[in-house]
Amino acid sequence: MTATPAKPAERLPRTLGLWSSVALVVGITIGSGIFRSPAGIAQRVPHPTVMLLLWGLGGAITMCGALSLGELAAALPETGGLYAYLREGWGRMPAFLFGWSELVLIRANALGGIAVVFGEYLLRSLGVDPVDHWVAARCLSGGAIAFAAVANVRGANIGAFIVGIATWAKFAALLVLSLSAFLLGAGRGATVANLTTGTGAPLVLGSMGLALVSILWAYDGWADLTFASGEVKDPQRNLPRAIILGTLAIIVIYALTNVAYLYVNPIGTVAQSRLVAADTMLVLFGRAGVVLVSVFVMISSFSSLNGSMLASPRVFFAMADDGLFFETIAKASTRSASPRFIGCGACGPISLVLIARSATRWCRPSS
Amino acid sequence: MVPAIFVIAVAGFVLNSLVHDPVPTGITFALILAGVPVYYIAFGARGARR
Numbered sequence: 001m002t003a004t005p006a007k008p009a010e011r012l013p014r015t016l017g018l019w020s021s022v023a024l025v026v027g028i029t030i031g032s033g034i035f036r037s038p039a040g041i042a043q044r045v046p047h048p049t050v051m052l053l054l055w056g057l058g059g060a061i062t063m064c065g066a067l068s069l070g071e072l073a074a075a076l077p078e079t080g081g082l083y084a085y086l087r088e089g090w091g092r093m094p095a096f097l098f099g100w101s102e103l104v105l106i107r108a109n110a111l112g113g114i115a116v117v118f119g120e121y122l123l124r125s126l127g128v129d130p131v132d133h134w135v136a137a138r139c140l141s142g143g144a145i146a147f148a149a150v151a152n153v154r155g156a157n158i159g160a161f162i163v164g165i166a167t168w169a170k171f172a173a174l175l176v177l178s179l180s181a182f183l184l185g186a187g188r189g190a191t192v193a194n195l196t197t198g199t200g201a202p203l204v205l206g207s208m209g210l211a212l213v214s215i216l217w218a219y220d221g222w223a224d225l226t227f228a229s230g231e232v233k234d235p236q237r238n239l240p241r242a243i244i245l246g247t248l249a250i251i252v253i254y255a256l257t258n259v260a261y262l263y264v265n266p267i268g269t270v271a272q273s274r275l276v277a278a279d280t281m282l283v284l285f286g287r288a289g290v291v292l293v294s295v296f297v298m299i300s301s302f303s304s305l306n307g308s309m310l311a312s313p314r315v316f317f318a319m320a321d322d323g324l325f326f327e328t329i330a331k332a333s334t335r336s337a338s339p340r341f342i343g344c345g346a347c348g349p350i351s352l353v354l355i356a357r358s359a360t361r362w363c364r365p366s367s
Numbered sequence: 368m369v370p371a372i373f374v375i376a377v378a379g380f381v382l383n384s385l386v387h388d389p390v391p392t393g394i395t396f397a398l399i400l401a402g403v404p405v406y407y408i409a410f411g412a413r414g415a416r417r
Contacts (some may be wrong), residue, residue: 061373068369093406207381207387242379
């Protein structure tokens with residue numbers, strides 16, 4: 001890899017410190033996946049011990065990626081992250097295809113899917129059925145995307161502030177859920193036997209591989225901080241630390257949460273539960289627990305949406321700076337020092353179309 | 368060593384998805400490859416600005 005000369009336009013100020021960066025990693029990664037994906041994973045892997053081992057394996061693979069990327073991020077702390085590494089390592093065309101995938105597939109699906117989850121859970125937390133009021137749910141989803149876009153256009157600090165608050169809230173929520181399960185579960189039917197007793201259905205290697213993909217989807221987001229590398233203070237020191245610390249925190253909280261789910265619910269119940277966190281809280285706290293978890297899923301989804309919106313348009317900014325995207329995108333706002341047309345100029349319209357078409361019916365559940 | 372483990376693992380997931388879930392995986396590849404003509408038509412001719 002060759003050393004990159006200083007960009008002629010280092011227009012985005014370095015405002016993100018270590019803990020803001022860690023919060024960004026955690027905030028983007030913990031979305032709706034940990035609340036939704038265990039059901040699909042349990043259907044593919046009908047044995048709790050194997051399921052937990054797969055979550056551990058997913059965490060180990062993610063950590064391998066985090067360690068690798070941490071080194072790259074320290075060597076090349078540029079806005080665009082993975083795009084910049086691909087450009088330096090493989091050339092403009094592969095880098096463009098990565099940015100293209102971000103635009104038409106990865107980010108659009110993620111933003112649309114996460115926003116849909118946010119809208120539905122916001123209504124559910126208010127006691128309104130999102131299925132009966134799907135127009136309102138979609139409007140709220142579109143509003144969430146617009147709000148996150150405006151907050152991030154105003155500057156990375158505002159976006160990072162929102163992510164920071166919401167991140168610690170949902171991290172605490174998962175911790176409370178796990179600790180509540182371990183402290184209160186025994187009196188409400190939870191048993192350690194749930195962690196070792198399968199349904200008796202056979203384990204299939206291919207299905208386990210697909211389950212692992214779902215697990216990695218829940219872990220997805222750990223690399224997104226690199227997109228905003230150009231805005232991290234002291235990047236050689238803070239970027240690798242933030243990626244590794246953030247990923248480690250996610251691995252620990254995911255492990256605790258999955259053990260808590262399986263301690264309270266038999267794996268057959270987890271497999272049938274579209275919202276396993278709600279069912280766990282229902283066992284522990286009754287209906288109030290369901291409302292509480294709905295609020296937290298909503299916060300979690302919005303935080304993930306906002307973090308994704310904060311990080312990903314930096315890829316298009318870097319592409320435009322290289323002449324691989326529309327030049328207007330490369331212009332930073334002089335007032336906020338944030339890339340113009342963030343979200344609303346790139347991912348926003350696609351995400352809104354996805355929402356209008358009820359994208360989550362054919363997209364994978366978002367993390 | 369660590370990057371090699373990550374690359375091998377991820378390559379395995381892609382292959383597994385192609386074998387066990389070919390339609391969505393194939394559509395995903397088609398959408399990614401649709402970027403090749405876009406690159407050459409819209410942006411490829413431009414020289415690097417850096």
